[in-house]
Amino acid sequence: MNQDEGLPPDLRALEDKLVARSPAHPPARLRSRVVTDMTMALREERRIGFWRFAAAAAIVVIVGMNLSMSAASATRYPASSALNAQELRSTAAQISDLLPGLSESEARRHALLLHAGAGVVPAPIPSRPPVNLDQYLDF
Numbered sequence: 269m270n271q272d273e274g275l276p277p278d279l280r281a282l283e284d285k286l287v288a289r290s291p292a293h294p295p296a297r298l299r300s301r302v303v304t305d306m307t308m309a310l311r312e313e314r315r316i317g318f319w320r321f322a323a324a325a326a327i328v329v330i331v332g333m334n335l336s337m338s339a340a341s342a343t344r345y346p347a348s349s350a351l352n353a354q355e356l357r358s359t360a361a362q363i364s365d366l367l368p369g370l371s372e373s374e375a376r377r378h379a380l381l382l383h384a385g386a387g388v389v390p391a392p393i394p395s396r397p398p399v400n401l402d403q404y405l406d407f
Contacts, residue, residue: 351383359383 275283359379364370370378 356383
């Protein structure tokens with residue numbers, strides 16, 4: 269072990285003693301303590317990882333809901349055509365004929381609901397006309 273010949277004799281003797289000395293073995297309890305501590309650390313990391321995932325998922329849901337509600341509130345739907353009183357009475361009469369136990373006011377209410385929903389288109393109308401995309405195409 270004495271590769272450096274320039275060492276003083278007292279340092280050379282100390283080096284020889286250190287090399288000859290047997291390494292100290294760790295206590296038997298150390299392994300179980302290290303394994304227990306590592307297990308606890310990994311559980312804590314998994315727990316933190318789960319809560320980070322849950323928080324990220326909640327943020328995605330909240331932002332998605334916010335965007336969809338914003339889009340829904342900014343979208344304009346076409347107004348239904350003017351309500352014709354004669355058509356409303358006719359529809360209420362047909363409903364009363366089909367359901368004789370229904371009161372006259374309930375028949376009118378159902379007729380009004382039917383006429384209100386008749387003109388609804390399941391697609392929104394944009395608030396401004398779309399841009400002509402032909403100007404961007406190079407054909």
